[in-house]
Amino acid sequence: MGTLGRLMFLVAVGAAGCAQPKFAAVPGQTEIAVSGVAIQPRAGERLEVNYKALYEYLGLRKKDPVRPERGFNEYRLAEDRRRIEAFLNEAGRFDAVVDEPEVTYTEDRTAVSVTWRVHEGAAYRIGSVELIGAPADHADALRSMIPFGTGDVISLETYRPLRRTLAEHLQDHGYGHARGYSRAFVDKTAKTVAWFYYIDPGPQTKIGSLAVEGNAKVPADVILERAGLDIDKVYSTAEKRRAEIALLDTGAFASAIVLSDADIQSGPPEHPDTGGVLAPDQVDPDGKIVPRKLTDSLAVRVIVVEAPGKQFRAEVGLEADPTRVDSYAGARLLLRNFIAPQHHVVLEGHVGYGVLIKDGQSADGVYGSALAQYLKPGFVHRALDARVTGRWRDVLYPDAMLREVVAGPGVRSNLAKGVFVDVDAFYRFGRQLDLAAFDPMTSSTFALPSENDSRGAVLEASIIADRRNDRVEPTAGWLLAMRSSYSPGGSLGDHRWLSVIGDARSFRSLSSKWSIGVRGSAGIVGLAGADGIPLGPRLFGGGSHGMRGYGRDRLSPTACDSMTGDCSLVGGRSLVESSVELRLLPFRKLYGAAVFVDAGAAGAGTNAFENGISVATGVGARIRTWYLPVGFAVSYR
Template sequence: MIARPLAVALLLCVLAPARAQAPLTLVDDETTVATMGFDFVDGQTLLIENLELQIATKAPVKPILWIFRRGDEGPYPFLPIELAKDVVRLTRYYEDSGFPRAQVDYEVELDTTDNAVDVTFVIEEGPPRLIGEVTFAGPGQSSVQDALPPDIREAWGDFKRRTALREGARLDAFALVQLQSQTLSWLRNRGYAWADAGAEQFPDSTGLRADVRVKVNLGPQARIGAVTVEGDSSMSANVITRELPFATGDSFDASALAEGQREVFGLGLFQLALVDVAPEAVRGDTTVPVSVRVRRGPSRVLSAFTGYFSDGGITLRTAATHRNAFGGARQLGVNVEWRTGIASGIGGTGATSVSGGPIRDFRAAVPFRQPYVFDRRLSYTLQPSYRVRDDEIESSVQAEVANTLLLTLAPLRTAALSLTGRSRDLSRGLGIRILDAGRIDSPLTPFLPDTLRATTGVLGLDVAWGTLDDPLQPTRGYVVRPSLSVAAGDIAYGRARVAASVTRPIGARTTLVSRVTLGTLLSTGGADPDSVGDYVLFRDQLFYAGGTSDVRGWSSAQLGPKTFSVTPPALTAGVIPDPTLLTSSRDVNYVGVGGRYKASASVQLTLPLDALGPQWGAQVFADAGGVWSPSTVPAGALLRAGGTPADSSLADQLDKEGGLRVGVGAGLSYLTPVGFVAVGLGVKVNPSYLDLRQPARVYCGASIYADEPNCVSPLGQDETPGYVDARAAGVAFDPTVIPVRSVVGVGFLDAFLRRTQLYITIGQTF
């Protein structure tokens, strides 16, 4: 047992640099690694997480916060022999990365109390090797361009100018492999199925500059031969082959094979789908047979989901799908979503519905999809659906039938033409419950629109056009999504919306994402959003702002013009509730009014968070947006029509809620197999008057938060009289008397909570 510690000590004495300060003779089999780091003498080019992947020496990662622990708890033995090998590994990695003169050393310090060492790799990168001339040559140094057919020579010249290697850039092994792969892809996408390419570098006498030569062997141009389907005898081969973008006799195109594989897998029937050159193909032949190999998955799929919304409570979602319901890969499904209202409003955040209970929303749909309509790129979906809605504004039933023809040219390049028939029923007798000053003094039902039943036909066009380098973790690309719809029937309108986002890298792992959204609504028939009887029919077509995917810092639809939704409890069965008899702050809520025009923009900087691991990231963002030309119904026809000074003064305040609002914030994200899971905090930079105040406090005053809450107090007895108090006294409502308070009641914390909004997202929502 003495021999190994002695050998270790001798090895460290020989290999360790003179800088090492540890008594290395005390290192034994029980010595562990406490910390491990890197010290860069002349600057850092390569990422630390990539350097860590090259070495065997590991150390525990100290979490920033206890909730962010990662990795196991050890052990982390100190192995001097592996440490010496790590120096060689890092040196080779730097050489492969384009630093031929890199020098790697290490320092070891021993803490005899814990019998643990601190290891530091000292790296001097030196000058990089730069790219000189990049050339392409065929056999015997012949010209590749001369060997190509005339019709693709110009495209070959464009390819050479767009290659990944640029003269004067750092030359590393990855760049050579990338150039070789790009060359092969270009040739195989243009008929050269058997093309071969290899990239070589030729350093000069200094070793700091190297010319690159790509040797190319074209082989013959080939065509697609027989196409065979293997692996599923129960499915007609035609159902599979019709999804392929090529046929026998077409010029060979490797990208078409990859596209065909995506199309076959996209049918949803197969666990595995491979489209490739058949094993029996003879290299160099001008005819290339293609094999399609599939493995069938389950035809019947049942999925279920449960979640929680502060307003809708426990939410249940289920979907049952038959992926080959009538043969031919046709799909039939049943989708159900139910916001039950159970346990809604935890912490006093839930709104009250028109019927007086929690918000409920039930939706059911039966989608049917035909995957092939005259062409593999066209599919058709028929979806009847039914919705029962009881929220803070309306109680209604809606039935619709949607017909959608989808054209898919490529991922993120689609166009959907839809024709939807929709019937909406507001005759359940519950009405529309937003603040109506004309009815506030008597226990009447909320107003009912003139049109209780509305039937509408909508023709829509939705387009997505863009490209991303990675759909889950994009670092470069753009997506534009224009949408246009025209409706006729009991309500008629034209609606247009466009959303665009651009992602650009500004560092090795840092990206900048920008987003813009614009929208406009034009009523074209007799119905008008400014009409009391028609307002609710336009509710889903007006534009709103705020929310996780819009302007963060505000909750959904809460940025911009808003009014009050007031739902008092019924004191006696069969008696219509009196809006003045409120006993809970939950009975008063803000609701977005909606506008005809919308504009919003966002800029987000995504940064790596190496202290927590390579999957972690941080975001810093600034959002801005607004809604303009809101409906005049809430503030005008319903509030000012009351005729009292309090009505007019509150309406004046509601008119000031519009304008451009700005939110800033930051968050953390973690990359999962389904995309990023992010949590963050948005802060309102320029909140409106109502943004900073509880709705019940503005409406009722402080008395609603008393030990025995009520909404109307005798004049002078409420320390902060609200709108209802002022109206009862026949005086104007004074907005300045309502302080910035929330349910917490602690000065600075109250203001902070009213200015902020927590958000959680799953997947790429930006």
């Protein structure tokens, strides 16, 4: 096949892939198009319910640029009448009536418009709320979880599924069999609803038997030790989730799930929620709930899927602002269970090429990093992970480069869901290249190092609490982080310092598309010895991940030599950056946008605001492909 033939073949395949799929005909299907669907009140009445969300689910629908048409069909027309009535019932309109549809054809009968006339009726209200069967020690907590009370409007879609939330609270607290049921009793005379939540908690549960499935390289006893599960130990869904997270945190498993034979409703939520199905023997002649006869001993299974023994990841990227352009490439190789089960090795390397633009002149250079790390989950204690790290890295600052090598042991622990603590004890060697020499007074003012080399012991620690709903594009939740490093100087090092950096972020969803993000960070470097503070712990801000009114690492104090007048950005001993951002992040769309206000300041001493504060406003856009995400931001300071 020649080049032209292959090209025509590819075009044909592409056209076939883009063609509209052909589905089998359904009963009542016609070729008549739907030109419009409308819901209107009866004559003399007005609509109080918002029907916008309902149009999406109707069987007949007009074609628009986003949604395909649903052509005319007598059966679907009848279904739509029931859909509208059910929609009104969900909103507490139990007297609603939907009239026969008004169907209007075009003259050639190729298209039709449908108008529904509705009588919404009165809006019923909550008459009373009862919680029955809750354990005494959890009754108050469960009542506080019910967000409505007497006089409130009706929302069946919201109130019914709450039964599962109540049951899940008890399951989290050791009632492994807990179930909840919801019943609404309608009084059409009083126009009220009496709402009942029935709770059947069952006994407090424990683990009766344990089994591990799916493991090949990691022994079952190692898995159970890491999971923290044992015979006769209290079983709860909170403990189940903690065990799953503990196993996933080892890095040895692609998935881990803990299952039990508890008599509970599992799986995704029902839609619409039924309120829970009660068997005949669960209700006595007086209409009261009969507790199920259940054992307190559960059969528990730990099902794992081991991750591949080797995992390779490569990346390339480009970052640019008016002051510099950086391109980089990197790779990471993870060797799971390389030495023995739960003994992993990580090898990582990056290389970058940076072009710095200053006073109309450019300077360029190559920089990079390399890391070798040994990981041992469950060291000493199942919740404590150990590591040994060796790392070399170059950091390209606006007026200097840091070349740094560190090596030493460290530990990590997951204190709670989303809460991590890391501690590393390193031997560090750092060399600052091309940093200008300054006169003694300037060096003292900025606590600059007297030597370009710095070696000695460094202790690094961090604690992070992450409650964001997404780590890449969060729209709700929050994050708190604290990071610090300490070098004692003296006999253990050439320089002394203590660096503490705090970071707080909060996100609030405004709608399915819009959200607000607020971020604030502050850092300080103290305890400087007589020999100053070297590059590394010194603080630089700005760039796409900082105060966007400055280029990367350019939010920094400027030191000038009193003899030569030469000036350089040397990093500060204090730094503050903050941002407020209005984000547009539509679900499953390739585009996003933001409007932001950033503020920041950096100080030569411990007061970041000694020279005032800078504020920048701007707009940003992003292309949200998983393989090549692109972000742009333009700001004015």
